[in-house]
Amino acid sequence: MSTDLLQRGKKVKLAIFDVDGVLTDGRLYFLTDGSEFKTFNTLDGHGIKMLIASGVRTAIISGRKTQVVERRAQNLGIQHLYQGREDKLVVLDELLGELGLSYEQVAYLGDDLPDLPVIRRVGLGMAVASADSFVRQHAHGVTQARGGEGAAREFCELIMRAQDNLDAAQTAYL
Template identity: 85%
Template structure:
């Protein structure tokens, strides 16, 4: 799909959903000796999410894994809806749409692996990060230039902001 088609789809977006491992992170899992886990997040991605929220787009995380660090990151960024430990992401999507009164065309999703694919194929704008599984990239509406955890979420957010005419204003606030 070309950039113009992606921008057309992005104009309708009212909810942006992110996977975590491989999307907001580099996909690596770090375990300490005591069994605790840590993840590294990209600050550029985080600020992109904040700009998207400030423009009026709602945000959510749906992750198959559950970890306190993701809850903390979501809270720090102001992400309104957090679902962890949920393997059936399509069921979560439908639950969330029912709560918010939105339809599939109003949702964008950024993922990287097979469990994300049912949602990517169902929503109005389903994208994969550059480092995503090849089959997922093949079936997504678009693929970011950046890899997961390396600016892909920022790119995704800026696409939506640009399509909705809000990117210039979001950036101008810092001039």
């Protein structure tokens, strides 16, 4: 893990996640009745819960809107949920105004071009391994795991490691 990523991670007070391609593998599943379902990784979910327990606030910003994401956010305790919002930078600015935070205090994990303006603006902007290559090029870092396959957990643990909270969170299970 690079020293630069750890330095950036020390300042994080808010971690924001995209959904499709980040918390999921990016596939969209539609049933014949028009309803939609998504699959989420339990390792990612527990990583988000540990990050919240360590004192970092969390948010989801997604261009799509589904009840499945609302339920997942509630189950994990994610404090801020924005769905159906294409311009993620506008949402970021709204959220920072509400919370009184600066860009450098934010970490963002994304995978596609609509995520790129936020990735480039925040203090720790990362892409998942399965992200679009242009997005990976312009992110501060890239996870080893693909979206929906542990990338969010890796991102959470990086922030916790940078803030010296990871060891305590893990050893609590011993």
